[in-house]
Amino acid sequence: MTFPLRIGTRRSKLALAQSGMIQRAIGRALNVPEAEIETAVPLVEIVTTGDRIQDRRLLEVGGKALFTKEIEEALLAGRIDIAIHSMKDVPAEQPEGLCIAAIPEREDARDAFISRDFDSFDALPFGARLGTASLRRQAQALALRPDLKVEMLRGNIDTRLRRAADGDFDAILLAVSGMTRLGVTDPIREKLSLDAFLPAPGQGALAIQTRAADIDADWVAALNHPETALCIAAERGAMTALEGSCRTAVGAYARIEQDTLHLTTEMLSPDGSARWRRVGDLFQPTEADARALGQRLGGEVHASAGDQEVDPATLDG
Numbered sequence: 001m002t003f004p005l006r007i008g009t010r011r012s013k014l015a016l017a018q019s020g021m022i023q024r025a026i027g028r029a030l031n032v033p034e035a036e037i038e039t040a041v042p043l044v045e046i047v048t049t050g051d052r053i054q055d056r057r058l059l060e061v062g063g064k065a066l067f068t069k070e071i072e073e074a075l076l077a078g079r080i081d082i083a084i085h086s087m088k089d090v091p092a093e094q095p096e097g098l099c100i101a102a103i104p105e106r107e108d109a110r111d112a113f114i115s116r117d118f119d120s121f122d123a124l125p126f127g128a129r130l131g132t133a134s135l136r137r138q139a140q141a142l143a144l145r146p147d148l149k150v151e152m153l154r155g156n157i158d159t160r161l162r163r164a165a166d167g168d169f170d171a172i173l174l175a176v177s178g179m180t181r182l183g184v185t186d187p188i189r190e191k192l193s194l195d196a197f198l199p200a201p202g203q204g205a206l207a208i209q210t211r212a213a214d215i216d217a218d219w220v221a222a223l224n225h226p227e228t229a230l231c232i233a234a235e236r237g238a239m240t241a242l243e244g245s246c247r248t249a250v251g252a253y254a255r256i257e258q259d260t261l262h263l264t265t266e267m268l269s270p271d272g273s274a275r276w277r278r279v280g281d282l283f284q285p286t287e288a289d290a291r292a293l294g295q296r297l298g299g300e301v302h303a304s305a306g307d308q309e310v311d312p313a314t315l316d317g
Ligand SMILES: NCc1[nH]cc(CCC(=O)O)c1CC(=O)O
Pocket: 086, 087, 088, 089, 173, 174, 175, 176, 177, 178, 202, 203, 204, 205, 316, 317
């Protein structure tokens, strides 16, 4: 790989924060002097169709692909060399010619409880208003507290935090990782348990996307965190089998302890009244083993949930 190594990024604060982190990590891995990083590993800002569209309904029709299309085109056309995505927003299949070359060490995978007036999820009063755009978080919250009134909360992290601070909701839920990367952790009142709020597949991890031909580039191995990659293989195996998307209440979380990978995966009905969960272990798995475990457990969950597929509601995250 020759310099410059151009990182394509959206202009959102979160995208810029994530791209900046990876820019510095690549600089360190390739021994680029601090003063030369901006020229050796430049950030190239790309405005996507998703960023341009103001109309919510059009965004819902186009889906998340609207936020990645121009970036992937720029990779394929050779205008940029690297793109960084939140793993949980990356679809199961990569476009022809592109790949996820590296997965850096995962941040905290938990969901955060944010509230102006209440210290914890359990402290919410009867009938409290909870803001989220995620069907998974809605279902998991209602499974514990069917009395809560779940309301749609859209927008970027700053917008959502402002609405929580304004008291538009009694509480909101966001990924700890996004807030940490933005450097705004003060509003977190509680980090929710991984068991009750089993995260979305890939939550807290980043995906480093390149052209398939660059998969063995020298910086790739330096950025990849093998344990995280194993966990993500398991979680995304489950996601694929569950046909998980932003429109289903699906969770999957894997961790490695003493060489053993532990995977939990589940699906819930949107109102949280039904929950199908499987757990499994593998000792010293390869990525293919981890993916196969995920597919098997996800397939079992999918089979148990049967026809009770969740309604394709207009929720995401
Ligand atoms: N659905 C939006 C989204 N996609 C990625 C993140 C940040 C968390 C991550 O990196 O996994 C968020 C915000 C959130 O869920 O709070």
